Amino acid sequence: MKNKFLKLPIILFFIILFIFFYLLIIDRNPAKVPSALLNKNVPIFVTKTLVKNEKFSSSKEFGDQVTLVNFFATWCKPCKDEHAFIMRFSSEKNIKIVGINYKDNPKKTIEWLKKLGNPYSNVALDKNGKIAIDWGVYGIPETFIINSRGIIKYRHVGAITPKIYKKINLIIKEIE
Amino acid sequence: MAPTLGNLALWLSLVFAGSQFYNTRKKNKLKIISISVIGLLISSLFSFFLLIYLYVISDFSVLNVFQNSHTTKPLFYKITAVWGNHEGSMLLWIIVLTIFNYFIFKLYNKKNFIFVSKTLEIQSFITLGFIVFTILTSNPFERMVPVQENGLGFNPILQDPALAIHPPLLYIGYVGFSAAFSISVATLVLKNGKNFPWYKYMKPFVMVAWTFLTIGIALGSLWAYYELGWGGWWFWDPVENASFMPWLLGTALLHSLIIVDKKQSLQAWVLLLSILAFLLSVVGTFLVRSGILTSVHAFALDPTRGIYILLFIAILGGYSLMLFSSKSKIYSTKNYFNFFSKEGSILVNNIIMVVACATVLLGTIYPLLMEALTGNKISIGEPYYNSTVVPIMLPAILIMGVGPILSWGKESVLEIAKKVSSVFIITLAMTIIIFSIYKSYTFLGIAGIVLAFWIIFNNLTTLYRNKFNNLTGMVVAHLGVGFLMLGITASSIWQVEEIIKMKLKSETEINKYQIFFNEINEIKGSNYLSLRGDFLVYDKGKNIIAKLKPENRFYPVTGNFTSEASIHTNLFRDLYIVLGEGNINEGWTVRLYYNPLVVWIWIGAFTIFLGGVISINKSLKRMPK
Amino acid sequence: MLNNIFKVIISILLIQINMSNCNAVEPDEILNDPKQELRARKISKNIRCMVCQNQSIDDSNSSIARDFRILIRSKIQEGSEDKEIYKFLVERYGDFVLLKPPLKSNTVALWFLPFIFLVIGILVILNHNKKSN
Structure with missing residues (x-):
């Protein structure tokens, strides 16, 4: 009796090992967390814009066309690294690109954008990181793709790499 | 030269482990087995000491040394850096394996040849597994070109x-x-x-x-x-x-x-x-x-x-x-x-x-x-x-409080009650006393404190009654668990925390102690710079009890900041102080903790260790000859 | 490159550290009302710092943990219930943000297995005890 009873734990043992094996070989980053906001509406918020210090209202900005939202800051190095890709999106694609400037100095940001080019049709200010929390952001740069009905379809944490660039292109094509 | 030798020694230990596996499996003569066992021990120790040597002389032609050491590091930490990283720690793992392997080998006597040989066979299989792993994926002797002038140091928080x-x-x-x-x-x-x-x-x-x-x-x-x-x-x-x-x-x-x-x-x-x-x-x-x-x-x-x-x-x-x-x-x-x-x-x-x-x-x-x-x-x-x-x-x-005083076989409940009644009363009394001091009641808190005293007094009485006998190790270890429980419970339910901004020459209070922020100094350590606060602790009678000196350190080599808490310990409580960020105008963030009885956690752990050592000694004496 | 290797090595060290200068709650965050502050601390202890290994936002000195703490406190001051605050965070960050996973269909095993282990254990003991009498 005891021996039969023991077979189960042995099978379980191997199943767990197999799951570990699976996790090791798949392309996975243990530090990344899937977004809870996928397929949900864009969070509603109101803030100021970077350039003219005007009112920025999320309900007006999102939901009329496919939009790429990029959380960035001048003090964040990966943001600088990925900037070229954002520029490419703005020149190659017919989408709206909104930047959200995370915990930054507006003056510095304006200069930064002058130097590196400004791909954003509008930049919203997130002075204390509250908007970022609303979006479930935890590590900038982060990029979101929003469809024309204002629903979040994709989210990427970290700098855009050539691989992610291709992926985003595909997603834009899909939802357009 | 030395890295090559180290690598060679590692490979040699692989050969010896393999030969031990083969010879014990074939049940070959003791002499042949002993050559493998001792060869394995010596070669693995040799490669380990060579790695230590490479760290001591800061040989940055070795990738592992380069990544984990630095010339400015104190000698002690150069040595301990050997196992502060994955590759080196694998080597440590291997030598501990071979040392235990050697002790298993020492078990041989006239009657147990087959048993010990089988054990050595399994042990050498495990050892082989780890040596192959180290050589294939984590070789600490891997070279690097070009040779760098200095190493990358290692995380100062580990220093x-x-x-x-x-x-x-x-x-x-x-x-x-x-x-x-x-x-x-x-x-x-x-x-x-x-x-x-x-x-x-x-x-x-x-x-x-x-x-x-x-x-x-x-x-x-x-x-x-x-x-x-x-x-x-x-x-x-x-x-x-x-x-x-x-x-x-x-x-x-x-x-x-x-x-x-x-x-x-x-x-x-x-x-x-x-x-x-x-x-x-x-x-x-x-x-x-x-x-x-x-x-x-x-x-x-x-x-x-x-x-x-x-x-x-x-x-x-x-x-x-x-x-x-x-x-x-x-x-x-x-x-x-x-x-x-x-x-x-x-x-x-x-x-x-x-x-x-x-x-x-x-x-x-x-x-x-x-x-x-x-x-x-x-x-x-x-x-x-x-x-x-x-x-x-x-x-x-x-x-655990009762177990050790029960007899083998069967015991009546009444008998147990008699045995523990006095301890039960002391426990109750101590619990009431301690709660009248701290006055904070939670279910887990009360349970923890009662259990702690329960174990402590049960074991103290056993220790007192039995003097030194072959149960002493166990009783001591159990006593340690009691201390541990006391420390864990008290420090987690009665901790007092105070987080404030303090300016120089200002004062604050935590659990009847006055803390005076006397001065702040920049000091230079062996491989770090530091900002050190000087705090004076007064008791109710305005007597100075302690000078606490928490530091914020900066290690230029790795660019790390660490924060060194300063702690004043006695048997009843720790006063724990951490210096945070700040400047002369706004003051510094200061974190103060009053941790009651926390030292008993480590007194307890050490007592358990002591009990363990006594028991090891006993069990060695009882080994079959 | 080497720097990256170094980071890898550090991250797989025996002891993983992700806190350099440990300053969690800062004095300017603390609420005046001790009751509200206590609630905030309690919630903070159950919320994971998203960028840390295994730390609550109460223990972490990362800037995002600080944002979380401030947000929680402002929600408390606005009169939010604890439940609403948890819900707010879970909606944005998923269950990952909770250090104590909620009981759901996918965590049933997590919460009930220890209990089942215990029951099996008790059965083993009873089995031994009964037959001796």
Whole structure:
């Protein structure tokens, strides 16, 4: 009796090992967390814009066309690294690109954008990181793709790499 | 030259381990086996000492030294840096394996040739596995070109005596269970294992492993307590769980061995436990090192290491568990215990330890299983363990108070009540006294304090009554658990915290102590710069009790900042102070903690260690000659 | 490159550290009302710092943990219940943000297995005890 009873734990043992094996070989980053906001509406918020210090209202900005939202800051190095890709999106694609400037100095940001080019049709200010929390952001740069009905379809944490660039292109094509 | 020699020695140890495996398997002559065993010991020690030498002379032509050392590092930390990284620690793991291997070899006598040979065969297989792993995936002697002028140093937060010496202690623990594993497998392979006193051979190894694992874990948590800066000392981190799981099983194993030794029952159970204890040690190593839990993949590191260890676990686990399921039958006896007896209490504790261990394992791997199966990610942190493992462990501690004074066989409830009545009264009195001082009541708090005094006084009276006998080790260890409980409970329920901005020459108060911020200075350490605050602590009568000097250090080599807490300890409380950020105008953030009775955690751990050492000594004397 | 290797090595060290200068709750965050502050601390202890290994936002000195703490406190001051605050965070960060996973269909095993282990254990003991009488 005891021996039969023991077979189960042995099978379980191997199943767990197999799951570990699976996790090791798949392309996975243990530090990344899937977004809870996928397929949900864009969070509603109101803030100021970077350039003219005007009112920025999320309900007006999102939901009329496919939009790429990029959380960035001048003090964040990966943001600088990925900037070229954002520029490419703005020149190659017919989408709206909104930047959200995370915990930054507006003056510095304006200069930064002058130097590196400004791909954003509008930049919203997130002075204390509250908007970022609303979006479930935890590590900038982060990029979101929003469809024309204002629903979040994709989210990427970290700098855009050539691989992610291709992926985003595909997603834009899909939802357009 | 030296790196090549080191590499050569490592390869040589591979050859010796292979030859030990072959010769013990073929049951060749003792002389041939002894050459392999001693050769293995010497060659692995030699390669280890060569690596230490390379660190001492800062030979940056070796990648491992370059990555983990720096010329400005004090000599002591150059040496301990050897095992402060993955590759070097694997080498340490190997030498501990070969040392235990040597001690198994020393078990040979006229009557046990087959048994010890089998054990050595298994042990050499394990050793082979780790040597191959080290050579293939983690060779510490790997060279690098071009040779750099200086190394990358290593994380200054690790530059600490308690942390520096705790890995070797932990490894003695993990690897000690390898000997128990080998003995267990060898016993199962043997035909007449049932009548062979294999458990007498196993016991000292388990004692050593468990004792050192205990002190290793304790030093790790002591380090966390004073280094991580908020008075916590246990975080249910996967790294901690990896050492805690084998400890729990080791505790169960240790106690079951007493029953086996006395009554020859529970043999199958002990064989299983000793297999699982070592498997869990390796699984823990896998979880910590494979990067499956942390973001190693972010740097596109190949998963070979993890896959190798996994394969090794599959072989070891698959073989030993199958063997157990087919051979264990002859070891299981229909021997039933009375609940109110020594063996009954040990059995109950055993079950609780195993259940607790299973729960910790569940909590550690559940997020991984869930991610693989559903793609969702969850976190399992302290609150989960506090609401599962802690209540599971409480009854074990209650029983621990009574267990040792119960007799073998059967005991009447009345008899027990008589034995413990005086202790019961003292416990009650002490609890009332202590709660009248601290005046904060929670269910867990009261339970913890009652249990702590319960264990302390039960064991103190036993110690007093029995003088020094062969139970002393156990009683001392149990007393240590009582102290530990006292420290854990008191510091977690009565901690007082104060976080404020303090300007120079200002004053604050924490639990009847006045803290005066006297001055702040820049000082230069051996390889760091530091901002040090000077705080004066006054008691109610305005007497200076202590000068506390918390520091904020900056290590230019790695660009790290660390914060060094300053602690004033006595038997009743710790005053713990951490300096935060700030400047002369606005003042500095200061964190003050009043941690009651916290020192008893480490007094307790050390007492357990002491009890362990006494018991090791005893069990060595009882080895079959 | 070497720097990256170094980071890898550090991250797979025996002891994983992700806190350099440990300053969790800062004095300017603390609420005046001790009752509200206590609630905030209690919630903070159950919320995971998203960028840390295994730390609550109460223990972490990362800037995002600080944002979380401030947010929780402002929600408390606005009169939010604890439940609403948890819900707010879970909606944005998923269950990952909770250090104590909620009981759901996918965590049933997590919460009930320890109990089942215990029951099996008790059965083993009872089995042993009964037959001896």
